[in-house]
Amino acid sequence: MRRRSPKWAVPLVVAVPLMLASALYQWTLGLEKADQFGGALALPVGIVTAGLAVSALVVAVQALRRDHREDDDEAFRALAEAVRAQWRDEERLRLPGNRPLVIGWSQTRRRVQAARSAVFGEGTGGHGRDGEGAELADALLELRHRQLVVIGEPGAGKTALMVRTLLELFTRSELDRIPVLFPLSAWDPKIGLNTWMAGRLAEDHGLAPETALGLMSRILPVLDGLDEIPSPLRPKALRGIDRELSDRPFLLTCRRDEYETAVRDSRAFLSRARVVEVEPIDPEDAIAFFSDAEMEGENRWDPIVRHLREHPRSPLARALETPLMVDLLRAVYRTRAEPPAELLDTGRFPDRESIEHHLLNSLIPAVYSDRDPDRRYRPDRARRWLTTLSRHMAAWGTRDIELWRLRSPAVPVLVGLILAYGGWRLGELVFDWTGGLWLAAALGTAGAVTALIPGSEVPVNARHAAEAGTLLRWNGIVAVGWTALVGGLTGSLVATLLADHHDLAGTGWVLAAVFALSAALSTSWGAYHISRLWLALRGRLPFFLMRFVQDAHRNTAVLRRVGAVYQFRHARLQDALIAQTRDEGREPRRLPGWMRIVSGNWLRTPMLRLGALVVTACAAFWGFALLAKADAVSVVAGSQPRVIDTPVCIVGDPVQPCVRDTTLAWERLRAGQPHTTTFEILGGSRAPVSSWRGGWSAEGCRGSAVDAAITAGGATSRKRLTAGRSSSDWSWPQTDRNTTRFTLTLTRVDTRPCPLTVKWQSPGVSRDPFYAFWQRIKGRDG
Numbered sequence: 001m002r003r004r005s006p007k008w009a010v011p012l013v014v015a016v017p018l019m020l021a022s023a024l025y026q027w028t029l030g031l032e033k034a035d036q037f038g039g040a041l042a043l044p045v046g047i048v049t050a051g052l053a054v055s056a057l058v059v060a061v062q063a064l065r066r067d068h069r070e071d072d073d074e075a076f077r078a079l080a081e082a083v084r085a086q087w088r089d090e091e092r093l094r095l096p097g098n099r100p101l102v103i104g105w106s107q108t109r110r111r112v113q114a115a116r117s118a119v120f121g122e123g124t125g126g127h128g129r130d131g132e133g134a135e136l137a138d139a140l141l142e143l144r145h146r147q148l149v150v151i152g153e154p155g156a157g158k159t160a161l162m163v164r165t166l167l168e169l170f171t172r173s174e175l176d177r178i179p180v181l182f183p184l185s186a187w188d189p190k191i192g193l194n195t196w197m198a199g200r201l202a203e204d205h206g207l208a209p210e211t212a213l214g215l216m217s218r219i220l221p222v223l224d225g226l227d228e229i230p231s232p233l234r235p236k237a238l239r240g241i242d243r244e245l246s247d248r249p250f251l252l253t254c255r256r257d258e259y260e261t262a263v264r265d266s267r268a269f270l271s272r273a274r275v276v277e278v279e280p281i282d283p284e285d286a287i288a289f290f291s292d293a294e295m296e297g298e299n300r301w302d303p304i305v306r307h308l309r310e311h312p313r314s315p316l317a318r319a320l321e322t323p324l325m326v327d328l329l330r331a332v333y334r335t336r337a338e339p340p341a342e343l344l345d346t347g348r349f350p351d352r353e354s355i356e357h358h359l360l361n362s363l364i365p366a367v368y369s370d371r372d373p374d375r376r377y378r379p380d381r382a383r384r385w386l387t388t389l390s391r392h393m394a395a396w397g398t399r400d401i402e403l404w405r406l407r408s409p410a411v412p413v414l415v416g417l418i419l420a421y422g423g424w425r426l427g428e429l430v431f432d433w434t435g436g437l438w439l440a441a442a443l444g445t446a447g448a449v450t451a452l453i454p455g456s457e458v459p460v461n462a463r464h465a466a467e468a469g470t471l472l473r474w475n476g477i478v479a480v481g482w483t484a485l486v487g488g489l490t491g492s493l494v495a496t497l498l499a500d501h502h503d504l505a506g507t508g509w510v511l512a513a514v515f516a517l518s519a520a521l522s523t524s525w526g527a528y529h530i531s532r533l534w535l536a537l538r539g540r541l542p543f544f545l546m547r548f549v550q551d552a553h554r555n556t557a558v559l560r561r562v563g564a565v566y567q568f569r570h571a572r573l574q575d576a577l578i579a580q581t582r583d584e585g586r587e588p589r590r591l592p593g594w595m596r597i598v599s600g601n602w603l604r605t606p607m608l609r610l611g612a613l614v615v616t617a618c619a620a621f622w623g624f625a626l627l628a629k630a631d632a633v634s635v636v637a638g639s640q641p642r643v644i645d646t647p648v649c650i651v652g653d654p655v656q657p658c659v660r661d662t663t664l665a666w667e668r669l670r671a672g673q674p675h676t677t678t679f680e681i682l683g684g685s686r687a688p689v690s691s692w693r694g695g696w697s698a699e700g701c702r703g704s705a706v707d708a709a710i711t712a713g714g715a716t717s718r719k720r721l722t723a724g725r726s727s728s729d730w731s732w733p734q735t736d737r738n739t740t741r742f743t744l745t746l747t748r749v750d751t752r753p754c755p756l757t758v759k760w761q762s763p764g765v766s767r768d769p770f771y772a773f774w775q776r777i778k779g780r781d782g
Helices: 009-032 036-070 072-094 116-120 133-142 158-169 193-205 209-218 231-244 256-266 283-291 302-310 315-319 323-332 340-344 352-367 379-396 410-430 433-450 468-497 502-522 524-537 545-554 571-583 593-598 604-627 771-778
Strands: 104-107 147-152 178-183 219-224 250-255 274-278 559-562 565-568 633-638 642-649 658-669 675-681 689-699 705-712 715-722 741-748 756-767
Touching: 072 158, 072 178, 072 193, 072 209, 072 559, 133 147, 133 158, 133 274, 147 158, 147 256, 158 178, 158 219, 158 250, 178 193, 193 209, 193 231, 209 219, 231 256, 250 256, 283 302, 283 323, 302 315, 302 340, 315 352, 323 352, 352 379, 352 571, 379 545, 379 571, 410 433, 410 502, 410 524, 433 502, 433 604, 468 502, 468 524, 502 524, 545 559, 545 565, 565 571, 633 756, 658 675, 658 741, 689 705, 689 715, 705 756
Parallel strands: 147 250, 147 274, 178 219, 219 250
Antiparallel strands: 104 274, 559 565, 633 675, 642 658, 658 756, 675 741, 689 756, 705 715, 705 741
């Protein structure tokens, strides 16, 4: 296929140099105090830069989706090829050079299936064929509705059977659908099954969402691991599957006891699906499986072979009834110095559970053994690193290793510190050092919280392999775009305001760099690398994490790959690693639900982070503006109001349990008698007054009214106060003069004989908090 030119890169290639040129140009303007035209040009340049960065992101995503929108048939063929190639590789990695272990299955005898007439059709009277291995594909295609459930005990080989059946279905011309495996551990039944599968299809195989939705009618879902869904939600999940896939073929796997419990307790069952059960491994099949791994003339396995034939109900024989344990036994003793006959020691291994526990805990030391010439990692380090990944998965409540969701505590701490520094510089520039501390606390906290939200910022490209490395590389492109957007826009806005002030130009570009850096580190790409390096320094992950994960998949088969995610080859291996951390007193932490809800959408997640920071910055900015620069007032001439001091006590405050709240009251106001009072504003600030403090009210004579007038700096502001109503929206006189005195005149406008009182509660005025900043901008001495 002809390789397309990367047209998505053009806007980004233009945006980044333009941003750097804009920065250099505006910095030069600030140093040389260029004319106003040059300063005015900085903002349009910055906006163009930001616009190009946004267009780069949009065009990149459109480029990722374009081919799929043009031809759904081509997307269908590409998906079929990718799925078949992926599972062929997976099967080859699981069984390199060996025949597969025979896995038999038969009709279940448990009461978990719908009536035979609904499953097989009226008048059939049968229960379908039994068989082994990939013959399950024939059993599926013979069913009336082509719906089949496979149940079995943990490690019985359900997933392996699904993979073999999936590959066999690709060879059947009578099936015009693509079998696609979906791990149900990541499904929340509160979300529609088709919606979730379409999203998973888009993420794992690089399809545009609309294309994935269009292909849903042309795939055969292989739903693996109903038991991985929390037990209270399994009945809901069964009803959802039965409702949304009622007229479509599917395969479903579940542990037998969990499936029976869900059906029995809730009466939720699949109304058209046949249920088969995986049978225990025959001892002779297990013996044949061991023989394939033995060299000519070697008798290492002879004691095990004799024991299985002579004692078919022994703990070892019962443990080897599942393909998982048979596979683990061969993998563990391929390089282990001790012979497999040690499992016959009933003192060390008295029951089936002790043997299974030993094999699960011995797998990682065995596949990373010093005796293996292909070993690249030490066993103790590999176990520690895989344990960290398993704890990460447990925190998310999933079986999927999604590296783009990796976030260590270092990410929110680092982003919070960076934004706190930016908030301090911004607050100090606009307000003073107290405003800097205020904004530092607000932005630092908001940055740390939003940095906890992980997710993939882009869908992967289906023309490349849908794998974690590809996804992270695309996230790196998005990180560059976000950096250009935030840095270019922030730097241009600040530099436009400060173009004539060379002493402040450095502060402007420090702010641009701070916000750009925080935007880059908050993306999945930035957070992944910060977390990887931080955890590597602590010895909990390797420095080259992607290389280690790929090695664990390709060379040791500890992991398997499903689309863009990795999983442990079996859930019990992950559970064994987590159990060891519990034994050491380190319980895995579960992330709060809101983090799992808001993450995962390529556009929603970064926009949520950016929006939260903008809202927090605005709220903190104006909150400090409203709370700062308050001055008290004092009567210096004219009518003397009565001063009413009311104690206000705060329960539980040991430092200052009670404070004094002051009210000024002008009493017995009569018609035709103006009352004038002159006030002096206390405090030494040179900033002009911007608004009142406190509230005004008229009391005592219902329906009466007073005209109140404030004169300050040659300007007057008037307000009519009506008895029985309070008011706090009286504006200050519009004047630029920095006055220290003002006059209040109260004139009653009605002629009623009853007395009237006007009150000013908590008297004071607020200074303009931005005065010092605007003085700097205007070039005055503030």
